Structures are given as structure tokens and as C-alpha cells.
Amino acid sequence: MKKNRGRTGRKRRRKHLKSFMDGVNCSHKLEYIKLQKWLKERGFEGTNLRPAEFWGTGRGLMATKALQAGDLVISLPEKCLLTTGTVLSSCLGGYIVKWKPRVSPLLALCTFLIAEKHAGEKSPWKPYLDVLPKTYTCPACLDHDVINVLPKPLKKKAQEQKMMIQELFRSSRAFFSSLQPLFAENTGTIFNYSALEWAWCTINTRTIYMKHPHRECFSLEPDVYALAPYLDFLNHSPNVQVKAAFNKQTRSYEIRTNSQCKKYQEVFICYGPHDNQRLLLEYGFVAMDNPHSSVYVSAETLLKYFSPLDKQRKAKVAILKDHDFLENLTFGWDGPSWRLLTALKVLSLGADDLCPGGQKEKRFPKGSRQGQRQWSGCKLEQHHHFVLCFSLESPSWLDIGMNSLRSHTELPFLSLFWEAARWFPHPRCFCCSLSSSSIPTEGVCCVQKPHIGHWV
Secondary structure, eight states: OOOTTTTHHHHHHHHHHHHHHHEEEOOOOOHHHHHHHHHTTOHHHHHHHHEEEETEEEEEEESSOOOOOTEEEEEEEEEOOOOOHHHSSSHHHHHHHHHOOOOOOHHHHHHHHHHHHHHHHGGGHHHTTTSSSSSSOOOGGSSSHHHHHSSSHHHHHHHHHHHHHHHHHHHHHHHHHHHHHGGGSSSHHHHHHHHHHHHHHHHOOOOOOOOOOOOTTTTOOOOOOOEOTTTTOOOOOOOEEEEEETTTTTTEEEESSSSOOOTTSSSSSSSSSSSHHHHHHHHHHTTTTEEEEEEEEEEHHTTSSSOOTTTTHHHHHHHHHTTTTTSSSEEEETOOOOHHHHHHHHHOOOHHHSGGGGGOOOOOOOOOOOSSSSOOOOOOOOOOEEEEOOTTTTTTTTEEESOSSSOGSSHHHHHHHHHTTSSSSOOOEOOOOOOOOOOSSOOOOOEEHHHEHHHH
């Protein structure tokens, strides 16, 4: 028998594969040894987590013992956190206080990271800076050629993100120049666009939410950022739940898990119920089997399913724009979003339904939860193919009114389902359970939302 072909060889291979899938411990590496020593000097009392490389997620934290629901995952002392308070206590503080117009908390943190990275060995934050990523995969860091091949909704967001960083850099040049007395080298070479892009991505992808009291030296933008060394190694999973908050009694930022984790497995936290577009924009990655996955429907895609001969089309589009209902229209695993259904309803209304009897539209303050938006006097009438209407107070139900049902694929609403199905990441079959037997010849058929379209 050839070597490693028998039962013992198979066991060895399975054991090797399992250890690779569980993760490879990296705590022996010099940069992590220095980081843990630096954290210990600031009051961090160790943890049951070890840095490791995992298949599929890259660097993360491995549990050295099994975790149960309610267990403390990590407790990071306040002295370990990098906040705007840290910045103000540094040599940058005096320049920030004097500068007008006031510096934003985000810019203050960006400036501190760039300055400390430039300081090299002299920086007290060097052990942390050494383990930060050198590059990021956020759309803001991608080349224009790559951004141009992204789906239109994502492409638009990526371009907006890139322009936001460019504008931050343009508006901050004068402030960076004011820091020249602190550096022997020209500030133009230290605080260049690449450095600001790196610092912005570091803060955007790695900070925890921690609200701080407003300081007069900062602009009115919320001061809610805190960089958390070691804690920021924890990767995201949409399938776990945690409780995270700053404990005022222990003066530490603590995370407790509501999920179980086996020994030697990767410990995850949840960054929030984000779809993959949001994860890519904000963090530079996407999550496999994400229950919050969604497909974004652009206004252009939406409008092509409605007749351009509709005399009320401009008025309907104006209403949707006025109420901000032509953005963030999505399909999820459970069907169309509330915003998409609202847009479909308005576009499906006839002239009399849009403003029957001369009644004017009821308006509520922007963001009002009073049915999101409610139009006065809107009622179902028979239209060319279908009318989509629903109770604005009860979004779990859809009322479908049919005038003539020639085929399901002729309906704009269902055609949008087929359009969305093409973009979902898995080759699943999308079906509609709207059978002809369930549709009455007259009146309105009421069908539960999950039955309109679902993944099988």
C-alpha cells in the first residue's frame, strides 16, 4: 500500500484540513506579541481569544475555550481606546483648538493616524499601527476602471464615497499646512491624498460606536468614533448576536455574546443587519449566505416597466422624488421592500386615484412613521393590467386588483421580480404563487406578502 493511502493517512489529512479550517494561531508572531505587551501596559488583562488566520475570513480571533451565551468576549480598558480625547491630549490638540473653521471629529482622528504613522518608532501607538491593514478594499480605494464595472446603484454610491474623501482632502489642506511647525518634512508630502484615504478607511472600517460629549473645538458633526486595538480583529457574521457597550463602572468597552462558539473556532460579532452592498461600501467585504442580501432597483429600471404614454407619469415621478422614494428600492429574500412597494403603488395609480375629487395630498414631516406616506382619497380602480395597492398601516398585506390577466410575465410588478432574480448570488429559482384560481373575476384578491414571490 502506498504511503498515506490507508486509514491512518486519511485521519491525518482530515485532522490537517480541520486545523486549517479552524484557523492557524498567529499569536507567536512578533507584531502580536508587541501588541499584547502594549495592551497589558494599558490595563488589558488578557483574554481567551488569540489572533489567527482563517480560511474565508482572513485574520480574526480564535476562541481558546468554548463560549456560551452571555459570556464576556472581550473587555478593553478606556486607556486602550483611541478617541478624539486622545487626539486633543497630543501635540495636535493646540492646533485643533485654535483652528477656524472648526475641525470635524473624523478629520481630527485622520490627522492623528497620519501623524503617528509618520512618527514611526517614536509613536506610542506604533504596536497598534503595525497591525493595521496597509491597504483596504473599500470602493473608495478602487480604480475608476473597477468602479465602472460595478452595478449601477453600487457604482453611484462608490463614486459618491470617493468624491467625499476627495472633498475632505481639498477642504483640509489649509489645516494640514498649519501643522508645519510640528514637522521637519513638508506637510504636503506627509498629509497627501493616499495617507488621508488610508486613515479615512481605517476609521470607517474599524471604529466602534461610542458617543462622546460635544467639545467646542470640534464641528457639530457627531463625535461617535473610537478605535479599539485587538477588539477590531473580530470579524462580522450576520448570524450571531452580541451586546456591546461602554461600561461606565469598569471604564471598559465590553462585548458579550448571545451565541455559542466552540473551542478553536473563530469568534464573530455582528456589525449590524447590513446587506452586501452596505458591507462592501462601509467595510470592503461581502458576507456569504447573508440573510439581509438585497438587490437594488434603480429608478431607471423601475420606470421602464411603466408606459411612457402615461399622462400622469411626470406627476407621479415628482411625488416620488419629493418624498425620496426613488432611492434605496430593493428586493430581499422575502420579496420587495416597503419603499419599492410604495413606488410601485404610486406609479400604478390612475388620474382619478392620484388626486380624486380635487383632494390634495396629505403631507407629513419627512421621516414620519405615519404610514411612511399616506395619500388622501386614493382608492382602487380598474387599470390596464393590474393595480398594486396595500394598506399603508399594515405593510404585511398586499391587495392585488386585476382587470385583465393575460400572463404573469406581462405584469410590471412580476417582471421586476424576474429582473431581481437575475442579480441574486445563488442559482435559486424564483417563483410566483399567484394562481389564476385565487383571482376573482371582480373585486380585489388579498394575498399574504410572502406568497407573492419567494425563494425555493
